[in-house]
Amino acid sequence: MKKAVVGIDIGGTFxxxxxxxxxxxxxxxxxxxxxxxxxxxxxxxxxxxxxxxxSVINNFPELEICGLGIGVPNGNYYKGTIEHAAxxxxxxxxxxxxxxxKHFSLPVVLTNDANAAAxxxxxxxxxxxxxxxxxxTLGTGLGSGIVxxxxxxxxxxxxxxxxxxxxxYPEGRTCGCGRKGCLETYVSATGIKRTVFELLASSxxxxxxxxxxFNELTAEIIAKNAQQGDTIALKAFDFTAKILGQKLADxxxxxxxxxxxxxxxxxxxxxxxxxxxxxxFEESLLPVYRNKIQILLSEMTEVNAAVMxxxxxxxxxxxxxxx
Amino acid sequence: MKKAVVGIDIGGTFxxxxxxxxxxxxxxxxxxxxxxxxxxxxxxxxxxxxxxxxSVINNFPELEICGLGIGVPNGNYYKGTIEHAAxxxxxxxxxxxxxxxKHFSLPVVLTNDANAAAxxxxxxxxxxxxxxxxxxTLGTGLGSGIVxxxxxxxxxxxxxxxxxxxxxYPEGRTCGCGRKGCLETYVSATGIKRTVFELLASSxxxxxxxxxxFNELTAEIIAKNAQQGDTIALKAFDFTAKILGQKLADxxxxxxxxxxxxxxxxxxxxxxxxxxxxxxFEESLLPVYRNKIQILLSEMTEVNAAVMxxxxxxxxxxxxxxx
Numbered sequence: 323m324k325k326a327v328v329g330i331d332i333g334g335t336f337x338x339x340x341x342x343x344x345x346x347x348x349x350x351x352x353x354x355x356x357x358x359x360x361x362x363x364x365x366x367x368x369x370x371x372x373x374x375x376x377s378v379i380n381n382f383p384e385l386e387i388c389g390l391g392i393g394v395p396n397g398n399y400y401k402g403t404i405e406h407a408a409x410x411x412x413x414x415x416x417x418x419x420x421x422x423x424k425h426f427s428l429p430v431v432l433t434n435d436a437n438a439a440a441x442x443x444x445x446x447x448x449x450x451x452x453x454x455x456x457x458x459t460l461g462t463g464l465g466s467g468i469v470x471x472x473x474x475x476x477x478x479x480x481x482x483x484x485x486x487x488x489x490x491y492p493e494g495r496t497c498g499c500g501r502k503g504c505l506e507t508y509v510s511a512t513g514i515k516r517t518v519f520e521l522l523a524s525s526x527x528x529x530x531x532x533x534x535x536f537n538e539l540t541a542e543i544i545a546k547n548a549q550q551g552d553t554i555a556l557k558a559f560d561f562t563a564k565i566l567g568q569k570l571a572d573x574x575x576x577x578x579x580x581x582x583x584x585x586x587x588x589x590x591x592x593x594x595x596x597x598x599x600x601x602x603f604e605e606s607l608l609p610v611y612r613n614k615i616q617i618l619l620s621e622m623t624e625v626n627a628a629v630m631x632x633x634x635x636x637x638x639x640x641x642x643x644x645x
Numbered sequence: 646m647k648k649a650v651v652g653i654d655i656g657g658t659f660x661x662x663x664x665x666x667x668x669x670x671x672x673x674x675x676x677x678x679x680x681x682x683x684x685x686x687x688x689x690x691x692x693x694x695x696x697x698x699x700s701v702i703n704n705f706p707e708l709e710i711c712g713l714g715i716g717v718p719n720g721n722y723y724k725g726t727i728e729h730a731a732x733x734x735x736x737x738x739x740x741x742x743x744x745x746x747k748h749f750s751l752p753v754v755l756t757n758d759a760n761a762a763a764x765x766x767x768x769x770x771x772x773x774x775x776x777x778x779x780x781x782t783l784g785t786g787l788g789s790g791i792v793x794x795x796x797x798x799x800x801x802x803x804x805x806x807x808x809x810x811x812x813x814y815p816e817g818r819t820c821g822c823g824r825k826g827c828l829e830t831y832v833s834a835t836g837i838k839r840t841v842f843e844l845l846a847s848s849x850x851x852x853x854x855x856x857x858x859f860n861e862l863t864a865e866i867i868a869k870n871a872q873q874g875d876t877i878a879l880k881a882f883d884f885t886a887k888i889l890g891q892k893l894a895d896x897x898x899x900x901x902x903x904x905x906x907x908x909x910x911x912x913x914x915x916x917x918x919x920x921x922x923x924x925x926f927e928e929s930l931l932p933v934y935r936n937k938i939q940i941l942l943s944e945m946t947e948v949n950a951a952v953m954x955x956x957x958x959x960x961x962x963x964x965x966x967x968x
Contacts (some may be wrong), residue, residue, distance in 0.1 A: 354655055396933075405933070406933070452801075453801070454800055454801040454805075455882045468899065468900075470793060470798050470800070470805075471796060471798070471799070473794060475793050475794070475899075475900055475901075476901075477793070477900055477901020477902065477903055478775075478776065478777040478778055478793070478902060478903040479901055479933075479934075479937065480901075481897075481900075481901050481933050481934065482777075482793075482899065482900050483899070483901075484898040484931055484933070485899070485903075486900060487898050488895040488898050488899075489891060489894070489895060489929065492891065492929075499932060500932060501929075501931070549759035568812060568815065571812070572811040572812060572895075573899070575805075575806075575807040575808060575810050575811050576791065576798075576805065576806070576808070576811075576899045576900070577791075577800055577804075577805050577895070577899070578798075578799075578800020578801055578802055578803075578804050578807075579800065579801060580801040588668060598774055603857035606812065606815075606824075607824060608727070608807055608822055608824070610719075610728070610801075610802075610804050610807070611804065614802065621881045
């Protein structure tokens with residue numbers, strides 16, 4: 323029988339799930355609301371999702387399901403818990419992996435969404451042959467997964483790799499974490515919006531962006547305007563790339579990776595973000611690291627990247643234990 | 646026969662070497678000049694040191710020597726080379742491990758001095774039972790060794806863990822690496838001297854430090870004056886601790902260690918540096934990390950700490966391969 327795994331990617335609004343094999347073939351992908359009125363309690367959510375997954379599995383009798391991989395904000399790999407997730411309704415510490423284990427007698431592996439993206443890149447994407455790399459996810463916030471010597475760095479408590487919260491300016495922009503000047507307040511889809519609004523305030527350049535509200539503005543709109551030569555949008559990308567390039571140079575001084583992959587909404591801007599980031603990165607690097615570390619776009623660009631990343635957790639676990 | 650290893654710590658002026666067993670008993674310690682007129686060429690240096698080591702080994706027939714461990718600035722673990730060391734006369738890339746292998750048919754393990762300090766802390770010091778910790782060496786510069794999941798992080802090129810060169814102020818103090826504002830220009834024995842001189846210039850406070858030249862001033866003198874209540878010296882420690890605390894908080898967002906150990910000249914100031922560093926560190930941490938990460942003084946305070954750290958490299962290698 324062909325081996326396959328279940329990948330579950332839990333976002334604030336929707337949970338995507340699917341079945342994927344070792345080669346990255348996706349047999350099914352679906353989604354359920356993460357938090358609706360009917361599934362207010364996490365037990366109901368897990369029960370509801372588990373029964374959906376079971377009926378999907380029954381449709382593929384040719385597959386041997388080897389485990390469930392879950393990517394979720396604030397996921398703790400060691401404990402299989404979600405801990406104090408700001409963007410989820412479930413408060414406190416939620417023993418999510420154990421709840422799924424009540425419904426499946428299969429291995430359940432859980433980690434945060436950015437770590438899942440890194441494992442996805444290693445199993446299916448551009449990091450297949452790499453042992454030292456970093457994945458930076460640029461969405462609403464900035465997440466990161468750091469792989470060193472072939473292993474994801476979880477740290478002593480399971481919460482390593484929070485590069486979104488290294489400090490750029492100690493007295494800078496207010497961050498959702500309660501502190502100030504965190505990297506993700508500058509470098510993320512939200513961060514570049516904040517930069518655009520700072521530039522609209524500080525400069526007098528004419529720009530189509532002056533007709534868009536903060537709530538309407540997206541990283542995609544900024545990218546489109548930059549491509550059309552709008553100076554505000556171009557300056558916003560340059561500023562974002564400068565901070566990202568400088569902080570990635572610092573990241574290299576920690577784990578000296580072979581490559582750094584950019585993933586997520588803001589990474590879709592492609593060369594607009596990649597080229598200036600590479601320039602500032604090289605300028606900022608310690609000489610010993612220059613001209614040998616690649617900054618690349620993630621190869622996990624499929625619509626089902628998140629589910630594949632979550633599923634890859636299980637493959638990685640199986641590979642690690644039975645190489 | 647009792648097993649033991651040779652530890653070699655190569656500094657800019659002197660090379661210390663010794664014989665140490667698994668329990669940290671030191672059977673011998675001696676030193677030779679690293680670079681004198683007679684040993685200008687590295688081949689002569691290795692030959693001279695090897696013959697000294699051999700005659701010492703002959704004095705301990707009861708010991709079975711298992712290998713040589715070498716700690717050296719800019720040491721590359723993967724290649725066994727010294728690469729472009731600013732503080733050594735030997736230029737370019739020096740195949741040091743291979744040179745020693747010509748004289749000994751034993752395993753030779755080489756890494757940079759801060760990595761050796763971290764392995765020493767793990768084998769002999771305060772990190773014996775830890776799998777995730779960081780050692781910061783505060784000497785002329787700032788070095789670091791990062792251990793994650795029980796393994797030292799070497800990176801793809803062997804040069805990971807250069808925290809002395811993460812950037813504090815992009816337009817800050819000139820650094821020996823050719824860039825500006827690196828952490829070690831603020832936080833190191835030299836960094837705190839520079840801070841004292843800035844404070845002597847910017848303030849009008851009376852201070853005994855106004856009678857000491859830059860070249861005469863040491864971290865020890867600054868510590869002594871701080872202990873006697875000198876405001877300039879106290880402010881210098883506070884400023885140094887603030888930058889160190891903030892940057893260690895960033896370091897936690899990378900590898901989430903259980904503890905961070907301070908080692909070397911500036912760490913000898915004890916509570917003077919430890920207390921304010923802990924305060925600024927806790928203030929700067931992301932909430933998820935607060936009140937669970939220790940900042941400690943290294944337990945490798947013996948006079949032969951460097952030799953023990955270098956020797957520990959071999960024990961770590963033996964332990965890793967034959968657990």
